[in-house]
Amino acid sequence: MGLLDSLAGAVLGKVLGGNQQQALVEGVLGMLGKGSANGAGLAGLVDLFKQKGLGDQISSWVSTGQNLPVSGDQLSHALGGDTIGHLASKAGLSADQASSGLAHLLPQLIDRLTPDGNVPAAGSLEQSLAALKSKLFG
Numbered sequence: 001m002g003l004l005d006s007l008a009g010a011v012l013g014k015v016l017g018g019n020q021q022q023a024l025v026e027g028v029l030g031m032l033g034k035g036s037a038n039g040a041g042l043a044g045l046v047d048l049f050k051q052k053g054l055g056d057q058i059s060s061w062v063s064t065g066q067n068l069p070v071s072g073d074q075l076s077h078a079l080g081g082d083t084i085g086h087l088a089s090k091a092g093l094s095a096d097q098a099s100s101g102l103a104h105l106l107p108q109l110i111d112r113l114t115p116d117g118n119v120p121a122a123g124s125l126e127q128s129l130a131a132l133k134s135k136l137f138g
Contacts, residue, residue, distance in 0.1 A: 023091035024101050025136060028109055031083070033129045042110065043119050052078040061110040064117040070107065072099030 032042045049058040060068040076084050076099045088098035113128050114120065120128060 020091045020093055020097075021101070022137065024087060024093070024098060025105060025109070026133070027087040027090045028102065028105060029129050029133055031087070032109070032113065033126055041122065042113065042125055045110075046119060049078050054078050057107075058110070061107045062114045062117060062119060064115075067107040067111055070103050072096065072103045075099050075102050075106065 032045065046058050046062065049055060054070060054074060057068045057070045057074075060066065076095070079102075081095070084095050084099050084102075087093075087102070088095045091098060091101075093101070109132070112132060113125065119125075
């Protein structure tokens with residue numbers, strides 16, 4: 001089983017096709033690196049989630065412990081309709097499919113980008129994103 005398969009999980013694999021999975025993952029990795037969440041990438045996303053009441057969830061994804069679940073509706077509320085719509089459009093999905101897929105992918109991606117339990121500095125994050133993208137897509 002490839003890294004993308006393990007990240008996406010069986011549930012996501014049943015909902016989305018391979019190209020849709022890849023497009024959604026690429027969109028999320030771009031968001032984490034380029035900073036569409038408050039202009040600060042992963043650190044901005046952490047701050048945004050804390051402001052939107054999902055601090056426990058995102059803190060668990062960054063930490064080295066168990067990842068707390070999040071629902072597609074919670075992600076839609078935290079990220080906003082524009083962000084979900086943009087990611088959905090890039091992946092050829094409905095907003096509901098995208099938010100559901102993100103609920104499975106985002107915790108795992110953030111967990112993999114923060115293996116030591118801390119949000120990496122921007123330069124280190126970009127290197128980690130590039131390495132993860134290479135592992136996922138060759």
